[in-house]
Amino acid sequence: MPAAARRTVRDPALAIAAAVVAALLAFFVLYPLVALLARVFLADGQLGIGLLLEVLGQPGHRAAFANSLLLATLVGVTGTALGFLFAFTAARAGLTVAWARFLDVATLLPLISPPFTTSISLIFSFGPRGLITHDLLGLKGVTIYGLSGTLAAETLTYFPIAYLTLRPVLSAMGNTLDEMAMSLGGSRRHLFRTVTLPLAVPGLANAFLLLFAASLADFATPLILAGNRFPVLPTEAYLQITGLFDLQGGAVLSFALLVPAVAVFLLQRYWVGRRQYVTVTGKAGPEGTAKGVSPAARAVLVALCLLVAAFILYLYALLIWASVVAAFGANHAFTLDHYRVIFTEGRKAIGDTLVIALLGMPLGGLYGVLVGYIVARGRFAGRQLLELAAMINYALPGTIVGIAYLIAFNDPPVALTGTALIIVACYVFRYSPTGIRATIAQLHQIDRSLEEASESLGAKGGTTFRRIVMPLILPAFFAGLGVVFIRSMTAISATIFLVSIDWTLITVRILENMTELALGPAAAFSVFVIVVVMVVTGLVNALLRRLRAGQEMPVAGMGGG
Amino acid sequence: MAADAGAPVGIRLEGVSAQFRHRVKGLVYAARDVTLAIAPGELLTLLGPSGCGKTTTLRMIAGFQEPSAGRILIGERDVTRVMASDRDIGFVFQSYALFPHLSIFENVAYGLRVRKEAAAGIARRVGAVLDLVGLAGYERQLPSQLSGGEQQRVALARAIVIRPRVLLFDEPLSNLDAKLRVQMRSEIRELQKRLGITAVYVTHDQEEAMAISDRIAVMSRGEIVQLGDAETLYRRPASTFVAEFIGRSNLLAATVESVAPGAVGVSVAGARLLLEAPGDGLGQGMAVRLVVRPEAVTLAAERPGALAATVRGRTYLGEKVEYELETAGGRLQAVIFDPPEGGTFPPGCRVAVQLPTRGLQILPETAS
Amino acid sequence: MNDTLATGAIRRIAAVLALSVAGAAAADAQTLNAYSIWPENWARPMLQEFEAASGIKVNFLRFSSGEALARVIAEKNNPRVDVLFGGPVETFAAGVKEGVFEPYKPPSFAALPARFREANGQWVAIADDPLVFMTNAKFLKEHGLKAPASWDDLLNPAYRNMLQMADARTSGTAVTRIFSVMEVNGRDEEKGFAYMKKLRQNVQLYTKSGGGGTLPVGLGQAAGGIFFIVDALDTKAKGYDVEISFPREGIGTAAEGIALLKGAKNPDAGRKLIDWATSPAMQSLFAKHKINFVPAHPDVKTEPSLAAVLKDAKIFPIDDAYAQDNRKKFVARWIAEVLP
Ligand SMILES: Nc1ncnc2c1ncn2[C@@H]1O[C@H](COP(=O)(O)OP(=O)(O)OP(=O)(O)O)[C@@H](O)[C@H]1O
Numbered sequence A: 001m002p003a004a005a006r007r008t009v010r011d012p013a014l015a016i017a018a019a020v021v022a023a024l025l026a027f028f029v030l031y032p033l034v035a036l037l038a039r040v041f042l043a044d045g046q047l048g049i050g051l052l053l054e055v056l057g058q059p060g061h062r063a064a065f066a067n068s069l070l071l072a073t074l075v076g077v078t079g080t081a082l083g084f085l086f087a088f089t090a091a092r093a094g095l096t097v098a099w100a101r102f103l104d105v106a107t108l109l110p111l112i113s114p115p116f117t118t119s120i121s122l123i124f125s126f127g128p129r130g131l132i133t134h135d136l137l138g139l140k141g142v143t144i145y146g147l148s149g150t151l152a153a154e155t156l157t158y159f160p161i162a163y164l165t166l167r168p169v170l171s172a173m174g175n176t177l178d179e180m181a182m183s184l185g186g187s188r189r190h191l192f193r194t195v196t197l198p199l200a201v202p203g204l205a206n207a208f209l210l211l212f213a214a215s216l217a218d219f220a221t222p223l224i225l226a227g228n229r230f231p232v233l234p235t236e237a238y239l240q241i242t243g244l245f246d247l248q249g250g251a252v253l254s255f256a257l258l259v260p261a262v263a264v265f266l267l268q269r270y271w272v273g274r275r276q277y278v279t280v281t282g283k284a285g286p287e288g289t290a291k292g293v294s295p296a297a298r299a300v301l302v303a304l305c306l307l308v309a310a311f312i313l314y315l316y317a318l319l320i321w322a323s324v325v326a327a328f329g330a331n332h333a334f335t336l337d338h339y340r341v342i343f344t345e346g347r348k349a350i351g352d353t354l355v356i357a358l359l360g361m362p363l364g365g366l367y368g369v370l371v372g373y374i375v376a377r378g379r380f381a382g383r384q385l386l387e388l389a390a391m392i393n394y395a396l397p398g399t400i401v402g403i404a405y406l407i408a409f410n411d412p413p414v415a416l417t418g419t420a421l422i423i424v425a426c427y428v429f430r431y432s433p434t435g436i437r438a439t440i441a442q443l444h445q446i447d448r449s450l451e452e453a454s455e456s457l458g459a460k461g462g463t464t465f466r467r468i469v470m471p472l473i474l475p476a477f478f479a480g481l482g483v484v485f486i487r488s489m490t491a492i493s494a495t496i497f498l499v500s501i502d503w504t505l506i507t508v509r510i511l512e513n514m515t516e517l518a519l520g521p522a523a524a525f526s527v528f529v530i531v532v533v534m535v536v537t538g539l540v541n542a543l544l545r546r547l548r549a550g551q552e553m554p555v556a557g558m559g560g561g
Numbered sequence B: 001m002a003a004d005a006g007a008p009v010g011i012r013l014e015g016v017s018a019q020f021r022h023r024v025k026g027l028v029y030a031a032r033d034v035t036l037a038i039a040p041g042e043l044l045t046l047l048g049p050s051g052c053g054k055t056t057t058l059r060m061i062a063g064f065q066e067p068s069a070g071r072i073l074i075g076e077r078d079v080t081r082v083m084a085s086d087r088d089i090g091f092v093f094q095s096y097a098l099f100p101h102l103s104i105f106e107n108v109a110y111g112l113r114v115r116k117e118a119a120a121g122i123a124r125r126v127g128a129v130l131d132l133v134g135l136a137g138y139e140r141q142l143p144s145q146l147s148g149g150e151q152q153r154v155a156l157a158r159a160i161v162i163r164p165r166v167l168l169f170d171e172p173l174s175n176l177d178a179k180l181r182v183q184m185r186s187e188i189r190e191l192q193k194r195l196g197i198t199a200v201y202v203t204h205d206q207e208e209a210m211a212i213s214d215r216i217a218v219m220s221r222g223e224i225v226q227l228g229d230a231e232t233l234y235r236r237p238a239s240t241f242v243a244e245f246i247g248r249s250n251l252l253a254a255t256v257e258s259v260a261p262g263a264v265g266v267s268v269a270g271a272r273l274l275l276e277a278p279g280d281g282l283g284q285g286m287a288v289r290l291v292v293r294p295e296a297v298t299l300a301a302e303r304p305g306a307l308a309a310t311v312r313g314r315t316y317l318g319e320k321v322e323y324e325l326e327t328a329g330g331r332l333q334a335v336i337f338d339p340p341e342g343g344t345f346p347p348g349c350r351v352a353v354q355l356p357t358r359g360l361q362i363l364p365e366t367a368s
Numbered sequence C: 001m002n003d004t005l006a007t008g009a010i011r012r013i014a015a016v017l018a019l020s021v022a023g024a025a026a027a028d029a030q031t032l033n034a035y036s037i038w039p040e041n042w043a044r045p046m047l048q049e050f051e052a053a054s055g056i057k058v059n060f061l062r063f064s065s066g067e068a069l070a071r072v073i074a075e076k077n078n079p080r081v082d083v084l085f086g087g088p089v090e091t092f093a094a095g096v097k098e099g100v101f102e103p104y105k106p107p108s109f110a111a112l113p114a115r116f117r118e119a120n121g122q123w124v125a126i127a128d129d130p131l132v133f134m135t136n137a138k139f140l141k142e143h144g145l146k147a148p149a150s151w152d153d154l155l156n157p158a159y160r161n162m163l164q165m166a167d168a169r170t171s172g173t174a175v176t177r178i179f180s181v182m183e184v185n186g187r188d189e190e191k192g193f194a195y196m197k198k199l200r201q202n203v204q205l206y207t208k209s210g211g212g213g214t215l216p217v218g219l220g221q222a223a224g225g226i227f228f229i230v231d232a233l234d235t236k237a238k239g240y241d242v243e244i245s246f247p248r249e250g251i252g253t254a255a256e257g258i259a260l261l262k263g264a265k266n267p268d269a270g271r272k273l274i275d276w277a278t279s280p281a282m283q284s285l286f287a288k289h290k291i292n293f294v295p296a297h298p299d300v301k302t303e304p305s306l307a308a309v310l311k312d313a314k315i316f317p318i319d320d321a322y323a324q325d326n327r328k329k330f331v332a333r334w335i336a337e338v339l340p
């Protein structure tokens, strides 16, 4: 049988790049995962599920599994609802530019913050002596630890993902559709029920799944807020390993997390992904006019959103306050001492984190465009598989990835634990999919003939990539690189297993500070991270705007710490 | 520049095929067993309807696509497995494919930079070629700041500045308006002759093909169905497909009545004609098609024995009149040039159709 | 960000790019790596004093005792640090079982009481740290309570859901607490666990580290808990209105240890740190840095205000052998029965 014509005469550059990427993926994604699975299913060289049954047989662990799913479902529902409220208001309530900007800032903050920030502020506000529950409302004996506190914190942290996913959907559906339905005689409520909602359903499902995954993977929030009566898998796995030195038990617990995470990923990719009526571009201004809502409803919507947004800003104000008073709750004298502390004692953590973030940034950006290019332009079998492999570490909760790395890279022949490389690799392979997707999307808009023109003029694949493709997908490159930087500054769930005496991270310091009751430095570190990340986000966005009008960093694809 | 372009080379395609995997139909041919020899310095056009495989064939010559069978030679060199970047070609795309982030100068200079030419040489040669296409002074502009025609010239300049041995065009004018198209095609033709570069040109516009080419290869369903110069294709179409694709034509159903050396007798809708034709492969009683160009038809007042027709439509266009006629053998188009004043036939009028007895192409009914 | 930070960062990037990180630290004889179980605000001034006194540079990373132990065990084949610094000796006792330490007897070894040293020198104590009850003064006043003076006082329903103390999975404080409970219950396991299960009703949160609950108690988010005296006095020193009390049945104290790791890359520097930390040289600096540890070395006097707090308290040491034999079992049982 004659072979089907290959699109291009083989270019060794692309083949070599693909081989390199495949090798990297095999080494940094598949191998650790296999090592993890081996720990779970191999006992004394025997394949079996004995260990799995033993660990999951413990009531505490079973409860953690059930709790994780319950929490993720609830966060999915409440976060999507809140996100929809915001998106609907932004798209339809005809906000002025200033108010829309206010909502944007309030929703951006949780996405770019280090973990714990919402949790810390919530504890201050809602505990037995909380500023709100006790001082303001005079309530007594309120506990924040447990399901409700965790749910509240995660909802506030992750609902912006739903907002950013749903806003373009609702905006793009546009007013034309509404006007059409209205001119056909529908009432506003009827319109909402029969037109807006059904069209938004795939978007809602998508948002739900994203939030579900984010909550499932969240490690920091439950560590602070879940308390002991509501254990969840990521924290249990962490305690199993770091507290009891039961790597195997931790591996099993993280494996239990893997099953729902993979299910959600596949659902999102192959089911919801194909049912999106409106493509999500990531950018849609507050273009709506108040056609779809009555003035009264509009007032309610706007008021609700502003209330939530104001509450988020209040939480951050509290954080800033805690960073500049001597001892929060006892001595509110103004001091910059905590900042002095983080820049002296915390200097190593800051230095290490910046080094790792700065190393990961270009590597992650490059890796993202390279994989995106290979997937979009390559024509070899297994290209889809390559893309799927590149998405794995992103889809999996950080706890799994961290434990898998710990197992895979702790002993010779590949003893990488303790190096910066392992942390950088963890971030690059975990947070590049944003860049990969952006690259693929951008390449779909660039006619292939540009590359062929370059080729016909005598350029080899490498030159074409460098001189033609790369300049054209720079926005994707910077978007990918920005996300890797932000995550390198803020993530903890995977890398908490990978820090070492030589390389530590700000987020891990924050956690230590919190457990050491050094709240001021914890707050100061958090503020520092937020400022750095905002500055970098601002710079990247400014750059993106210059490169291509109207494009912004797709922060929505960044869920999960 | 023509002076140092080197001697032109020929191109040979030997049994070249391209197959694609179709979701429903399985493996399908986009080009099938294409054999073609293009002479050095010749401009050959691939002409055919949409989807017939023109672009695929051209892309295989360029090296953007690998044939599933056959050999491609440029000059004496077998380039079948050679990458496009090593084939020494210039390609002009339908979409121009200018690099949007590079200035006009840099677009044109790109191929030279890739070849690591010295800066001074690059500046000189880019300047010269921009002069040649009439774009001197546009060096610092970006492609988006140019009109379609100007962009087309840049694409051309970019392709020829590297002095390729072969120039390939894929519908380069289809995005331009009619007037510019006519102008550009003669410029391209003139330039190609001047530079003496062997060229393959793809178009689905038969007029453009006839105007620009030395020879035309008409393609249908992945195969070359006829190869020849414009006049041969017009006068002697080898099939009803070519007859209909090149120019306008009436395909009148006829029956062979007699075959003698140099003379073939046919009957068309009851009328008898004796045609001057070789008659090879024809036999008595055979069903054939007569290829009658509209301008070959003359009309006269109705008379017995002649091929009778009713005028169904008349369009007066000044220098000519176009008629839509109905005969017992089917519809017929006629064009009468320089019609005498008041001498046209109104609709509903019965007329006698006169066909020329020389130069009519007789096609067996099967040759479609 | 200051200049040195920036240049330091650039230097480190260069180091990583040159792939020379791994070798660099180990090769330098004048540096020392340590895991500290003491919080940074105490470990740092102490280790800086050591740096000043010895000229040896100390890199350290702080972990809760469980985490530190877990790391040391995990890295047994290729230790990344030389010394395990601070933390209750029961953690060290667990380490002895895992064979992670290199015995070393510093000059002060002979002068120390038996409970402040492992017979073979696998670890040596640098301080003593009794547990205390710490309660929020305002909470006590509001509920008309006196500071708890008995273990049973903590079972008062007034404290329901308002106590915080350490999680036995990660914290040595918790383990010392569990042994204290056992001791006051005459080492009757069943009685001890029955008490802890009753106490569980009043526990709002088990914290990851020993001092994790002090701030909530200081803030009034929690009413009280069981902590090491260093953490409790530190909370008070920060200005939080808390009361410190001792149960009349008695409460345990944990010696704080130091140990050299087997396979340490910088053993000599490690020994120097142990010499210094076990000597009066370091322990007489506790007062200067407001660290309320009770010195382990008999030649160093307890700081007067600390001595005043401890004056009438009934404090007993946790028996080393008993702790070593039962730690794992008790923690497992605590997780299974008390925690849920
Ligand atoms: N990459 C491909 N995969 C599958 N089928 C293809 C591919 N490229 C071309 N084809 C098919 O091959 C056939 C010939 O395509 P080709 O582009 O050569 O046509 P064309 O003659 O240039 O048409 P047009 O005038 O419309 O440009 C078409 O049926 C097309 O669908």
Ligand SMILES: [Mg+2]
Pocket: B054, B055, B056
């Ligand atoms: Mg084509």
